[in-house]
Amino acid sequence: DAGVTQSPTHLIKTRGQQVTLRCSPISGHKSVSWYQQVLGQGPQFIFQYYEKEERGRGNFPDRFSARQFPNYSSELNVNALLLGDSALYLCASSLLQNTEAFFGQGTRLTVV
Amino acid sequence: AQKVTQAQTEISVVEKEDVTLDCVYETRDTTYYLFWYKQPPSGELVFLIRRNSFDEQNEISGRYSWNFQKSTSSFNFTITASQVVDSAVYFCALSEAVRGNAGNMLTFGGGTRLMVKP
Numbered sequence: 301d302a303g304v305t306q307s308p309t310h311l312i313k314t315r316g317q318q319v320t321l322r323c324s325p326i327s328g329h330k331s332v333s334w335y336q337q338v339l340g341q342g343p344q345f346i347f348q349y350y351e352k353e354e355r356g357r358g359n360f361p362d363r364f365s366a367r368q369f370p371n372y373s374s375e376l377n378v379n380a381l382l383l384g385d386s387a388l389y390l391c392a393s394s395l396l397q398n399t400e401a402f403f404g405q406g407t408r409l410t411v412v
Numbered sequence: 413a414q415k416v417t418q419a420q421t422e423i424s425v426v427e428k429e430d431v432t433l434d435c436v437y438e439t440r441d442t443t444y445y446l447f448w449y450k451q452p453p454s455g456e457l458v459f460l461i462r463r464n465s466f467d468e469q470n471e472i473s474g475r476y477s478w479n480f481q482k483s484t485s486s487f488n489f490t491i492t493a494s495q496v497v498d499s500a501v502y503f504c505a506l507s508e509a510v511r512g513n514a515g516n517m518l519t520f521g522g523g524t525r526l527m528v529k530p
Contacts, residue, residue: 331516333516333517333518335518335520341522341523342416342418342503342505342520342521342522342523343457343503343518343520344520345517345518345519348516348517355517356517358517388455390457392457392516394516399462399516400447400459400462400516401447401459401516401518402459403449403456403457403458403459404456405454405455405456406455406456408455
């Protein structure tokens with residue numbers, strides 16, 4: 301079975317642009333979460349979706365948004381990119397409440 | 413608010429040494445879950461263990477062992493007879509079982525970089 305897949309793996313954007321990151325969960329997993337990991341720090345929670353509904357939001361500005369589709373895949377959108385948005389964006393999926401999360405390899409976003 | 417502290421930012425050991433990675437957490441919830449993840453240079457977080465707050469039994473899995481102590485709010489991770497392949501960044505994480513938390517909104521510590529030298 302395929303693990304969590306994220307696309308693209310690397311991305312370079314210019315300040316002010318918009319970006320969309322994609323995540324496909326493990327088959328059968330209905331919960332998807334997004335995390336931002338700035339170099340040298342631990343991941344920070346951004347969003348969680350379960351059954352296509354937002355169930356949690358971290359302390360991130362409204363420039364960050366996400367959605368989950370009927371097939372449980374998810375997109376993370378970031379508008380008006382800032383240099384500080386440069387980070388590894390990780391997607392995780394899990395089967396049930398508070399079971400272990402399985403992470404994808406991430407999308408490394410560089411904003412120049 | 414919940415918080416996870418990993419005071420050791422970097423540890424360097426020689427192969428075959430034992431090493432313990434410390435994790436201290438803060439939460440107001442009585443039901444919560446603790447996790448350890450390994451992040452090799454490839455970047456993917458690899459799940460190692462999940463523990464719920466009602467299970468204080470220590471666990472051993474091969475060369476890995478975990479010591480959960482609610483009295484000190486600690487969940488420490490020990491690698492016995494370390495190997496070069498253990499070199500990675502290790503993260504401790506906490507998830508509170510609040511209503512609506514239909515997955516695992518994890519709060520991570522800052523991570524401990526472990527370097528195992530041959």
